Amino acid sequence: MALRSLRFRLVDSPDSYGGRRRAARAVWLSQTFPDLADMRVLDLGGRVESWATVPVRPAHVHLVNLEPVPTDLPEWAEADHADACDLPASIRSRRYDLVFSNSVLEHVGGHEQRRRMAEAVREMAPRYWIQTPYRYFPIEPHWVAPGMQFLPVAARVAVARKWPLAYTPGKSWERAMRQVLTTELVGRAEMRYLFPDATIRAERLLGMTKSLIAVRTADGDASS
Numbered sequence: 001m002a003l004r005s006l007r008f009r010l011v012d013s014p015d016s017y018g019g020r021r022r023a024a025r026a027v028w029l030s031q032t033f034p035d036l037a038d039m040r041v042l043d044l045g046g047r048v049e050s051w052a053t054v055p056v057r058p059a060h061v062h063l064v065n066l067e068p069v070p071t072d073l074p075e076w077a078e079a080d081h082a083d084a085c086d087l088p089a090s091i092r093s094r095r096y097d098l099v100f101s102n103s104v105l106e107h108v109g110g111h112e113q114r115r116r117m118a119e120a121v122r123e124m125a126p127r128y129w130i131q132t133p134y135r136y137f138p139i140e141p142h143w144v145a146p147g148m149q150f151l152p153v154a155a156r157v158a159v160a161r162k163w164p165l166a167y168t169p170g171k172s173w174e175r176a177m178r179q180v181l182t183t184e185l186v187g188r189a190e191m192r193y194l195f196p197d198a199t200i201r202a203e204r205l206l207g208m209t210k211s212l213i214a215v216r217t218a219d220g221d222a223s224s
Helices: 001-013 015-034 048-052 113-123 153-164 173-181 188-194
Strands: 040-044 061-063 079-083 098-102 125-132 197-204 206-216
Touching: 001 040, 015 125, 040 113, 048 061, 048 079, 098 197, 113 125, 113 188, 153 173, 188 197
Parallel strands: 040 061, 040 098, 061 079, 098 125
Antiparallel strands: 125 206, 197 206
């Protein structure tokens, strides 16, 4: 219980390090796109709660993920149940000012799926902001476990089931296996490959890259 409380204080609560980093990222987003308040944003994998408290909220946010569609949405938001790697025609036929995604790319199911998501991102808007945890940061962020991402699958499953800082320690082998196999952190070279027209930014902790953000502005050139 003490370790679960520690995870909340370190990662999950709004006042935690993780919460402060999410808030700082929202400020960085609004600084990168000064006209964010006037934009129509496609959020792949996001939730309406994430946009409710940001310093600058877009004019309209379209949330797309595999969770049940919320029944009570504010007037500035809409939501669809859909796969970010295989968007339906009803969404692909639309255009947005910005595609946004936060900590989703590493969960879509391998490189080919990531490539398909990246293609959708680049097709749907001239600007995008795609964040994902960095593979070579020493702490695996989902389980807050040192070096977990470098272990064999069986060892990662054992960590997912027993590590006390995991979201739900004690889960079944099948559930842990599914979570492990659908969590694959990404390195800088793959991000450059997936988003060749983007600038690859780094979020740092103690001088080390903690996450990567592929950023494309309407008039930006690819650089890193």
